[in-house]
Amino acid sequence: MRVLAQMAMVMNLDKCIGCHTCSVTCKQAWTNRPGAEYAWFNNVETRPGQGFPRTYEDQGRWRGGWTLNRRGRLTLKAGGRLRRLLRIFANPRLPALRDYYEPWTYDYQNLISAPSGDDIPTARPVSLTDGEPATITWSANWDDNLGGGPELAVHDPVLRAMSERIKLEFAQTFMFYLPRICEHCLNPSCVASCPSGAIYKRAEDGIVLVDSNTCRSWRMCVTGCPYKKVFLNHRTGKAEKCTFCFPRIEQGIPTVCAQTCVGRLRYIGVVLYDADRVLAAASEPDERALFEAQKQVLLDPADDEVRLAAARSGISPDWIEAAQRSPVHKLIFDFGLALPLHPEYRTLPMVWYIPPLSPVVDALRDTGFDGEDAANLFAAVDALRIPIEYLASLFTAGDPEPVRNVLCRMAAMRAYMRDTTLGGTANESIPVSVGMTGPQMRDMYRLLAIAKAEDRYVIPRGHAEPSDVHDEGCSLDVAGGPGMGSGRVDLFTWDGKSRPAGLFRERDAT
Ligand code: SF4
Ligand code: SF4
Incomplete structure (x- = not known):
């Protein structure tokens, strides 16, 4: 290993x-x-x-x-x-x-420099590759x-x-x-x-x-x-x-896309894998088995044997501990929700996706049914507005079963949590029907619905030599830009919380 x-x-x-x-x-x-x-x-x-x-x-x-x-x-x-x-x-x-x-921009200069005339000047599109007028198609x-x-x-x-x-x-x-x-x-x-x-x-x-x-x-x-x-x-x-915004990741900060995501739908974490299994997994003859083969490459960081092997490979204790708390590992294995994009390409992609369920609720509501009721939801999963066939072609090389399982778990979570939060008694048969327990389902809900940043991003700091990027300071820190070129505050790797010297104006002593 x-x-x-x-x-x-x-x-x-x-x-x-x-x-x-x-x-x-x-x-x-x-x-x-x-x-x-x-x-x-x-x-x-x-x-x-x-x-x-x-x-x-x-x-x-x-x-x-x-x-x-x-x-x-x-x-x-x-x-x-x-x-x-x-x-x-x-x-x-x-x-x-x-x-x-x-790519194009607009000739804004024409708005202020066009000679007087009967027509209102316009800003025509201009190609950003050759500067010539562009036709946007x-x-x-x-x-x-x-x-x-x-x-x-x-x-x-x-x-x-x-x-x-x-x-x-x-x-x-x-x-x-x-x-x-x-x-x-x-x-x-x-x-x-x-x-x-x-x-x-x-x-x-x-x-x-x-x-x-x-x-x-x-x-x-x-x-x-x-x-x-x-x-x-x-x-x-x-x-x-x-x-993967590596200068940020090296400092334990999430990628720009994740940190700015309005839906708070991105999770970042460490997974451990066995490099010796990669070739065999990517060579799996049956395309529909590639998703499972890819999962087999990933290791359980709670397993003593894996932890010892990781330590022998030079992975530091804080990374092993981060792998145990990884939201990515939880979403793939503990909750069984995350699927890889196009596993049939055999590259073993490491950005995973939870397929969308939402329209089924709207579809049920539109037809007069209670869209959050477990029985209605399970029955409707196969008649989704987003066809399982389509999702399976994206995430499981066409195998509908793993997608169906994920959607049923998501549907079950909605129904179970609605009962719980609306004051009724939780119906424990709902999680059981999708192979989970009530506490597991509540954990899944916490991670999917209300997780704080520290739960969504479990990013250990890098131990390698820090990259040169943040030594150069913020790329915008030039005359006329943020900081006006006087400081060396790196906005790219700023965590948004601390107050680095030079980023803000000093408050008056009064
Ligand atoms: S909600 Fe979707 S489109 Fe908007 S920032 Fe997040 S991932 Fe991007
Ligand atoms: S093959 Fe994979 S790692 Fe390489 S650029 Fe494409 S998505 Fe990224």
């Missing part, structure tokens, strides 16, 4: 309101720079929808992730080393700018809230594989939001795709990073990542990707 620690995240889709705050704050922190205007390390997709970049899930076209070759061995879907080298100067599997979108979120519905969402690769009934009815029946960041996979195909060895997975916390000094712009990582979460900065010619 070779135990390693992995920083992981769970997002509860039942609570995402699609406000995009996470995307905007991430952009301000990481991609608000020339050459990265089109890049969204965090984006929020409306599903069904084409996603960002368009149809990224169509691996028949983009060839991202891993597959099994004829001998059953794990190989990159983009082909072996020779085939990839032959394509290194002309790779046909790269999304073009039109698949992302042409697509964006990172063009199909938000099913915008363009029947014409655009039918090109969703997941929906395309669905039954005719779902295809025809989706516009009237369902939609939900899917926030996405890099999955910081246990078996990252971006790392395996890079001919220069510029992408690496950090040993101490599993965060996947790009060494920009080594990157040679081959962009094979863009092809290799099935989630299309590596971006080429076209000014610097370097690959860039979500860093």
